[in-house]
Amino acid sequence: MIKMTGLSRTFQGKSGTVEALRDINLDVGNGEFLAVIGRSGCGKSTLLRIIAGLIRPSRGEVLVAGDPVERPRRDVAMVFQRPALLPWRSVRNNVLLPVEIFRWPRAQHREHADRLLEMTGLSAFADRLPHELSGGMQQRVSLCRALIQRPKVLLMDEPFSALDALTREELAVELQRIHMELGTTVVFVTHSIQEAVLLADRVAVLSARPGRLRKLVNVAIPRPRSFGHNAHLEDVAAASAELHQLLLNEHMPATSATS
Amino acid sequence: MTDKTTDAGLRRVWVNAGLPALGTLLALAIWWLITIAFSIEPFWLPAPPDVVEAFQRLSGHLAEQAGVTLIETVAGFAIGSTAGAAVAVLFAASRTIERMTMPLIAAVNAVPKAALAPLLIVWIGLNIHAKIVMVVLLCFFPVLVSTMAGLTSVPNDLRELANSLSSSWWQTFLKVRLTWALPQVFVGLKVASSLAIIGAVIGELTNPDRGLGSVVVSSSQSADTPLAFAALTLLAIMGASLFYLVTGLERVLVPWARAISS
Numbered sequence: 001m002i003k004m005t006g007l008s009r010t011f012q013g014k015s016g017t018v019e020a021l022r023d024i025n026l027d028v029g030n031g032e033f034l035a036v037i038g039r040s041g042c043g044k045s046t047l048l049r050i051i052a053g054l055i056r057p058s059r060g061e062v063l064v065a066g067d068p069v070e071r072p073r074r075d076v077a078m079v080f081q082r083p084a085l086l087p088w089r090s091v092r093n094n095v096l097l098p099v100e101i102f103r104w105p106r107a108q109h110r111e112h113a114d115r116l117l118e119m120t121g122l123s124a125f126a127d128r129l130p131h132e133l134s135g136g137m138q139q140r141v142s143l144c145r146a147l148i149q150r151p152k153v154l155l156m157d158e159p160f161s162a163l164d165a166l167t168r169e170e171l172a173v174e175l176q177r178i179h180m181e182l183g184t185t186v187v188f189v190t191h192s193i194q195e196a197v198l199l200a201d202r203v204a205v206l207s208a209r210p211g212r213l214r215k216l217v218n219v220a221i222p223r224p225r226s227f228g229h230n231a232h233l234e235d236v237a238a239a240s241a242e243l244h245q246l247l248l249n250e251h252m253p254a255t256s257a258t259s
Numbered sequence: 260m261t262d263k264t265t266d267a268g269l270r271r272v273w274v275n276a277g278l279p280a281l282g283t284l285l286a287l288a289i290w291w292l293i294t295i296a297f298s299i300e301p302f303w304l305p306a307p308p309d310v311v312e313a314f315q316r317l318s319g320h321l322a323e324q325a326g327v328t329l330i331e332t333v334a335g336f337a338i339g340s341t342a343g344a345a346v347a348v349l350f351a352a353s354r355t356i357e358r359m360t361m362p363l364i365a366a367v368n369a370v371p372k373a374a375l376a377p378l379l380i381v382w383i384g385l386n387i388h389a390k391i392v393m394v395v396l397l398c399f400f401p402v403l404v405s406t407m408a409g410l411t412s413v414p415n416d417l418r419e420l421a422n423s424l425s426s427s428w429w430q431t432f433l434k435v436r437l438t439w440a441l442p443q444v445f446v447g448l449k450v451a452s453s454l455a456i457i458g459a460v461i462g463e464l465t466n467p468d469r470g471l472g473s474v475v476v477s478s479s480q481s482a483d484t485p486l487a488f489a490a491l492t493l494l495a496i497m498g499a500s501l502f503y504l505v506t507g508l509e510r511v512l513v514p515w516a517r518a519i520s521s
Binding site for chain 2: 082
């Protein structure tokens with residue numbers, strides 16, 4: 001579904017040139033859940049914005065569904081770190097914002113919006129304003145707003161990082177359910193190993209600046225997965241430990257990373 | 260439960276209406292006491308009853324002049340605010356136009372408006388239009404500046420959302436920026452509502468043919484201080500009413516603003 005070849009990106013800052021990404025080659029399969037993990041400032045958000053068509057790569061190319069990405073596409077939806085809801089619109093009208101901007105017939109999508117709100121447990125809040133909702137609920141609304149585009153690809157930029165720990169886990173489990181139900185291809189940027197292991201088919205580990213693909217880790221644990229006690233504790237522990245090693249031992253000799 | 264809600268309701272009435280009324284009465288009482296305690300002549304500082312007497316003596320005249328001032332104020336406020344907001348939208352649309360004209364507008368705004376009043380009479384004449392233009396000049400700038408601030412204060416995450424949806428300039432403007440700017444626009448409108456009365460009075464002091472400003476001029480010439488106070492009281496009531504009218508409109512139009520600013 002997504003094919004990245006030789007992606008690099010440099011930024012001209014005040015203090016000189018900053019190399020954010022270097023030579024990223026990565027394919028994401030149809031319906032795959034790819035987590036991108038790395039330390040702060042490793043260029044994971046830049047990578048996501050390149051796939052979204054919000055910024056252009058300095059070198060290389062991204063294909064989505066076979067077409068090169070030159071601008072934002074309607075079948076690629078984004079969820080940001082903050083909910084980015086319009087404070088004067090009801091929950092339902094926030095979800096319908098992309099429909100209005102795409103000039104799709106609103107009446108046809110209203111039902112879809114209500115279905116998405118039901119799926120995320122927000123039916124009772126459809127006519128409320130965003131500030132009446134908790135942070136976790138607001139982020140659910142922003143997920144519904146992304147899903148109303150019926151995206152082929154869902155790009156998520158640390159979507160749960162601004163939430164408290166329990167809400168974060170709750171939403172991660174919910175996202176897993178939604179992904180299993182809809183089968184959308186997801187690229188999920190995070191710095192939480194826990195989230196990556198719960199959600200991803202594969203985890204792309206990026207090195208610190210410039211961001212390079214350090215390793216692709218397969219997480220072959222059957223779904224649905226869950227936090228806490230479950231039948232695959234050992235697999236979860238092994239995958240988490242490997243990711244820990246990769247992220248922590250970044251500046252050590254390569255031998256120490258093989259555990 | 261019902262007792263509690265009625266209690267809360269009574270409390271609200273007391274806080275919102277009772278306390279302001281009590282404050283006003285106390286201020287009037289202190290004013291009155293001072294005039295009695297120091298036996299001040301009404302010529303220097305009239306006591307409240309003197310002012311009430313002036314109201315009764317010339318109620319028809321005062322009402323007519325208040326009407327004139329009210330028309331100048333409201334017309335100038337409406338034209339000036341609309342123009343200020345419209346120019347702000349133009350500036351938001353074109354940075355070139357903004358760069359070209361903003362320093363000029365800032366410089367014109369720095370000129371004390373009272374100094375322009377005689378010129379306005381030369382240009383426009385001894386009529387109500389010159390006074391309205393004075394009000395327009397005073398209301399224009401605060402609304403322009405606050406609207407521009409509002410239009411450019413859209414948070415980054417909303418900008419990025421609009422970009423990711425390939426929203427056109429107009430769509431982003433209408434669906435995001437304009438509404439986002441409203442709370443700021445109202446800040447400017449509140450400032451302008453107070454300045455509007457000042458503008459009308461400056462106009463009337465320069466050309467004292469009609470209006471409450473001319474009442475102040477003629478009453479001080481005839482040493483009728485209670486009448487001047489009556490006119491000033493009407494001006495104060497008019498200004499406060501306009502201010503609270505704008506505040507009320509804000510509560511109706513942008514109820515969400517108070518919620519997100521807290």
